[in-house]
Amino acid sequence: MAPETYPTVTDADEPVDVHSPVAEHAVELATARKDILRIATAGSVDDGKSTLIGRLLYDSKAIFEDQYEAVARASKGDHVDLALLTDGLRAEREQGITIDVAYRYFATPRRTFILADTPGHVQYTRNMVTGASTADLAIVLVDARKGMVEQSRRHAFLASLLRVPHLVVAVNKMDLVDWSEGVFEAIADEFSAFAAKLSVPDLTVVPISALHGDNVVTHSANTPWYEGPTLLHHLEHVHVASDRNLTDARFPVQYVIRPQTEEHHDYRGYAGTVASGVFRVGDEVMVQPSGLPTTIVGIDGPRGPVDEAFPPMAVTLRLADDLDVSRGDLVSKPENAPTATQDLDALVCWMTDEPLRPRQRITVKHTTRTARAMVKELAYRLDVNTLHRDREATELGLNDIGRVRLRVTQPLFVDDYTRNRVTGRFILVDEATNATVGAGMLTPAG
Amino acid sequence: MSIPDYRLSQLETLEAESIHVIREVAAELERPVLLFSGGKDSIVMLELARKAFAPARIPFPVMHVDTGLNFPDVLEFRDKRVAELGVQLIVASVPEAMAKGLVKEEPNGSRNRIQTPVLLDAVEQHGFTALFGGARRDEDKARAKERVFSFRDEFGQWDPKNQRPELWDLYNGRIHLGESIRVFPLSNWTELDIWQYILREQIAIPPLYLAQEREVVERQGMLYAVNEFIRPRDGEQPFRATVRYRTVGDANLTAAVRSEATTVEEVIAEIAVTRMTERGATRGDDKVSDAAMEDRKKEGYF
Numbered sequence: 001m002a003p004e005t006y007p008t009v010t011d012a013d014e015p016v017d018v019h020s021p022v023a024e025h026a027v028e029l030a031t032a033r034k035d036i037l038r039i040a041t042a043g044s045v046d047d048g049k050s051t052l053i054g055r056l057l058y059d060s061k062a063i064f065e066d067q068y069e070a071v072a073r074a075s076k077g078d079h080v081d082l083a084l085l086t087d088g089l090r091a092e093r094e095q096g097i098t099i100d101v102a103y104r105y106f107a108t109p110r111r112t113f114i115l116a117d118t119p120g121h122v123q124y125t126r127n128m129v130t131g132a133s134t135a136d137l138a139i140v141l142v143d144a145r146k147g148m149v150e151q152s153r154r155h156a157f158l159a160s161l162l163r164v165p166h167l168v169v170a171v172n173k174m175d176l177v178d179w180s181e182g183v184f185e186a187i188a189d190e191f192s193a194f195a196a197k198l199s200v201p202d203l204t205v206v207p208i209s210a211l212h213g214d215n216v217v218t219h220s221a222n223t224p225w226y227e228g229p230t231l232l233h234h235l236e237h238v239h240v241a242s243d244r245n246l247t248d249a250r251f252p253v254q255y256v257i258r259p260q261t262e263e264h265h266d267y268r269g270y271a272g273t274v275a276s277g278v279f280r281v282g283d284e285v286m287v288q289p290s291g292l293p294t295t296i297v298g299i300d301g302p303r304g305p306v307d308e309a310f311p312p313m314a315v316t317l318r319l320a321d322d323l324d325v326s327r328g329d330l331v332s333k334p335e336n337a338p339t340a341t342q343d344l345d346a347l348v349c350w351m352t353d354e355p356l357r358p359r360q361r362i363t364v365k366h367t368t369r370t371a372r373a374m375v376k377e378l379a380y381r382l383d384v385n386t387l388h389r390d391r392e393a394t395e396l397g398l399n400d401i402g403r404v405r406l407r408v409t410q411p412l413f414v415d416d417y418t419r420n421r422v423t424g425r426f427i428l429v430d431e432a433t434n435a436t437v438g439a440g441m442l443t444p445a446g
Numbered sequence: 447m448s449i450p451d452y453r454l455s456q457l458e459t460l461e462a463e464s465i466h467v468i469r470e471v472a473a474e475l476e477r478p479v480l481l482f483s484g485g486k487d488s489i490v491m492l493e494l495a496r497k498a499f500a501p502a503r504i505p506f507p508v509m510h511v512d513t514g515l516n517f518p519d520v521l522e523f524r525d526k527r528v529a530e531l532g533v534q535l536i537v538a539s540v541p542e543a544m545a546k547g548l549v550k551e552e553p554n555g556s557r558n559r560i561q562t563p564v565l566l567d568a569v570e571q572h573g574f575t576a577l578f579g580g581a582r583r584d585e586d587k588a589r590a591k592e593r594v595f596s597f598r599d600e601f602g603q604w605d606p607k608n609q610r611p612e613l614w615d616l617y618n619g620r621i622h623l624g625e626s627i628r629v630f631p632l633s634n635w636t637e638l639d640i641w642q643y644i645l646r647e648q649i650a651i652p653p654l655y656l657a658q659e660r661e662v663v664e665r666q667g668m669l670y671a672v673n674e675f676i677r678p679r680d681g682e683q684p685f686r687a688t689v690r691y692r693t694v695g696d697a698n699l700t701a702a703v704r705s706e707a708t709t710v711e712e713v714i715a716e717i718a719v720t721r722m723t724e725r726g727a728t729r730g731d732d733k734v735s736d737a738a739m740e741d742r743k744k745e746g747y748f
Contacts, residue, residue, distance in 0.1 A: 015657075015688070015704035016719050018712040026718035027711065030638055031645075034456045100609060102590045103583045105636050112456045114634055126611055133613040241453050255469045259502035267501060273466045273615070278452065302461055302497040310452040314465035314498070327473050351611050365616050368473070427616045434620040436610040 040135035052210035125399035137166040160198035249277030251331040252367035269316035275422035328369035346440035355395040366426040417441035464631040475576035484524035487580030507534035514541035515696040538568035600624035668701035
């Protein structure tokens with residue numbers, strides 16, 4: 001271990017003037033009401049993904065002086081290598097690989113961003129699926145010199161499989177194709193044609209140079225023919241509020257709150273996170289599996305009672321009747337309830353070396369309900385490059401995606417993933433090792 | 447509620463996500479414990495735990511790994527907060543462990559590494575299966591790759607190459623006997639989010655976080671307030687300066703920064719314009735090597 005040394009802090013002698021106009025402005029920007037955009041990026045080693053992320057972090061001022069100085073010192077050549085800002089663990093540097101999804105944070109006055117940075121090669125599908133699972137938007141990087149390659153198709157396919165609502169194709173290294181509008185248009189057209197097959201609801205293509213910063217934060221003088229937004233402008237303004245399902249009220253009960261104190265003697269509340277839809281005090285609701293109707297008499301939020309709750313609020317519902325409700329039950333509306341079923345038809349992404357095979361026993365975690373299951377059937381394995389369905393397949397290996405039928409020991413309350421990203425998803429857990437071995441997205445039977 | 451478009455702000459979203467995580471642990475794991483040091487992150491985490499189960503009490507104890515090098519203000523704050531909430535406080539004491547020969551003082555005086563065996567010993571004694579920690583992913587590159595539910599083997603070790611995939615908000619808390627899960631409800635919060643939340647929710651914090659005139663000495667370019675653990679060395683000339691602490695670690699190693707921020711609003715102003723990461727600016731213990739955090743986490747550190 002190296003001897004202990006302390007860093008030299010250059011600005012420690014100069015306290016920030018907290019009453020200066022700059023500080024007041026900074027407070028105004030920092031405390032303005034914002035929302036969160038969750039981004040997944042995917043790319044291979046050489047397409048400039050790390051440089052792009054470094055650029056976004058640096059240009060949005062998410063990088064601090066000491067981090068930047070460390071990177072500047074470590075850079076070889078005459079420019080600061082922004083890719084080093086996303087440098088990983090020593091275990092990775094020693095082996096020259098990227099192990100895992102890394103999460104990065106940056107903010108502008110309009111939005112805060114959570115970026116899941118997924119490596120391109122090792123464990124590629126598993127990482128991309130993990131990163132995309134929570135994403136509002138996916139960025140696929142394409143090297144302008146190479147155009148759309150197999151991996152770009154895979155990125156786009158996985159983003160669409162996970163129903164990421166917004167896809168951005170960043171055509172990078174435009175400086176190396178002399179800022180050619182023709183090259184850019186050809187890639188954009190090819191991608192649009194491919195995306196149309198995938199039901200990608202929103203596709204944006206941006207010509208950039210991550211290395212030089214063109215069209216990342218500010219418009220580039222090198223692309224006068226490009227009239228679209230810069231990458232950051234698009235990230236700041238893309239409309240995500242309507243991506244949520246506010247139609248189908250779904251509330252998986254997570255935890256039952258019973259204070260059993262003198263002050264709250266009769267309090268009995270059902271805590272959970274609203275999966276979709278809107279719940280209001282006075283609403284008639286139904287609780288599955290019992291199917292019994294009741295009425296919401298109160299909703300308690302983090303700051304006390306509220307009139308209504310919507311996703312992703314974490315609240316506690318109080319119900320009029322003294323029903324037997326416990327974790328894993330689901331509150332919905334009598335006229336619009338999810339399907340209660342023990343048969344799950346799903347696209348499964350398999351994430352472990354030991355393959356998935358019919359007759360295998362496995363644990364399913366779906367919303368707040370966990371149940372044992374058996375693999376009844378593997379309908380087909382999907383080739384993520386050609387989208388070909390191999391119906392002869394007898395197993396799913398690591399990073400394979402296939403259509404699977406599971407029989408569960410108790411009913412789950414489900415919707416199709418395309419309609420409801422919360423009640424349409426589940427994970428698979430190995431019964432012996434307890435490892436998370438798969439991710440499932442429910443699809444209509446047939 | 448005056449949100450006609452059914453949108454949550456970033457703070458409300460982070461709050462909801464954290465409460466979801468805390469409830470999930472209470473529902474699925476048998477013996478959770480929340481690590482509470484009296485530092486700002488663990489204060490926010492404890493407040494989120496309170497909200498998660500209100501009006502009931504927090505259904506698990508809190509634990510402090512006491513290095514014996516605490517700022518007295520922080521200990522006082524810790525005891526007051528625990529009493530207000532009516533939760534049980536477990537103190538795992540490093541000095542006691544040293545007296546028993548379980549761990550030895552390191553030559554540089556840092557008890558950062560030796561607190562790990564003390565933590566693991568307490569976990570084993572009490573049979574804890576889930577430990578809530580207040581770490582955030584924006585703090586360090588090793589943390590950036592850690593899960594919200596971070597699986598640890600029977601030695602409390604983190605294996606970055608063998609982490610469970612974490613999809614959506616479906617957390618896998620299944621473990622065998624002796625294994626445990628470290629849970630980080632604040633994973634997606636940034637330093638600025640923490641301060642904004644403290645302001646918004648009017649959460650009490652120890653006075654050390656706010657600027658005050660204190661007697662300090664300068665060491666390797668950093669300012670250390672003179673206290674029972676920091677005595678002026680030969681050649682060091684103590685002087686008075688208006689300083690505050692951005693992080694609160696061990697009193698013998700945590701430096702203060704010059705600051706005029708005497709209120710939480712002013713702290714936010716300072717952070718919003720400042721250009722130095724909090725650990726880089728004030729924590730001697732992270733600067734041992736570039737991979738210091740990675741090494742400590744593999745040994746079972748938080």
